[in-house]
Amino acid sequence: MTSEIPTIMKAVVEDQAATWVEIKQTSIPEPGDNEVLIKVEYSAQPKTPDTNMIIPVVPELAVFGKEYLSRTAKLISSNGLRANPIDLRNGLESISQGL
Numbered sequence: 260m261t262s263e264i265p266t267i268m269k270a271v272v273e274d275q276a277a278t279w280v281e282i283k284q285t286s287i288p289e290p291g292d293n294e295v296l297i298k299v300e301y302s303a304q305p306k307t308p309d310t311n312m313i314i315p316v317v318p319e320l321a322v323f324g325k326e327y328l329s330r331t332a333k334l335i336s337s338n339g340l341r342a343n344p345i346d347l348r349n350g351l352e353s354i355s356q357g358l
Contacts, residue, residue, distance in 0.1 A: 264287075264296065265287060266286060266287060267284050267285065267286055267287060268284070268285060268286075268287050269282050269283070269284055269285075270282070270283060270284075270285045272285070
């Protein structure tokens with residue numbers, strides 16, 4: 260494990276105009292007052308929003324996480340997108356396999 264602070268991260272980005280999401284590399288935001296950066300090597304994601312999941316400690320971010328899960332499902336269903344089932348246990352990189 261390295262103590263070096265990374266400068267870029269992979270993030271799921273929603274394109275409002277095109278109504279789709281993709282994984283992009285983006286710069287890591289500078290932490291604000293009383294915020295910390297935590298480097299996570301692996302994070303398991305639930306198969307459904309109803310299962311237990313890891314959510315941020317800050318309540319405002321927990322609400323964002325739940326909103327993100329619900330919006331993603333609505334975005335996919337409302338636009339008639341079809342994708343193969345994927346297994347996210349290997350990280351968000353698996354998303355492209357389902358498209």
